[in-house]
Amino acid sequence: MMAEVRSHFRPEFLNRLDEIIIFHRLDREALRCIVDVQLRRVAERFAYRDLGLEVTDAAKDWLAKRGFDPVYGARPLKRVLRKELEDKVALQILDGRFLDGDVVVVDADVDALRITTTGPITA
Structure with a gap:
């Protein structure tokens, strides 16, 4: 690798x-981990409004695909x-x-996230 670097850059x-x-x-797998970390942060923000968050595997895959470049x-x-x-939940x-x-x-689904509610959080 260093030979390749030396061929492109000056010693200075x-x-x-x-x-x-x-x-x-x-x-x-790494993308899904990043999605999970970011969703935990979203869930923490939702918790301030006493909202729970459940995200399906299909939604996580959709987010990973759309959120990667x-x-x-x-x-x-x-x-x-x-x-x-x-923004849509807001x-x-x-x-x-x-x-x-x-x-x-x-x-x-293929084109978009579907956001619904199951009603109140049950303990």
Whole structure:
């Protein structure tokens, strides 16, 4: 690898580098882990409104697919979550469709997330 680096960069530049780290493309399992971490953060925010969150595997796969870019990795995932989940839930709260104590259920078909509620959280 260093031979390849030396063939592209001048010694003056290479002298300024402390380390070279190789990043591999994210695989499906890594993407799902990132989706799970981000969904936990969304669930924590929903909990402030006394809303629960249930997300199906189909929805997680949909989010992983839409939230991944070959160039940027999983960086677009937060935007996808905000636009496709958080913003839509916020609008439904404002419309009175979701009430404090409801469980937000997220599923997906080919084109979009489906966001519904199962009603109040049961203990």
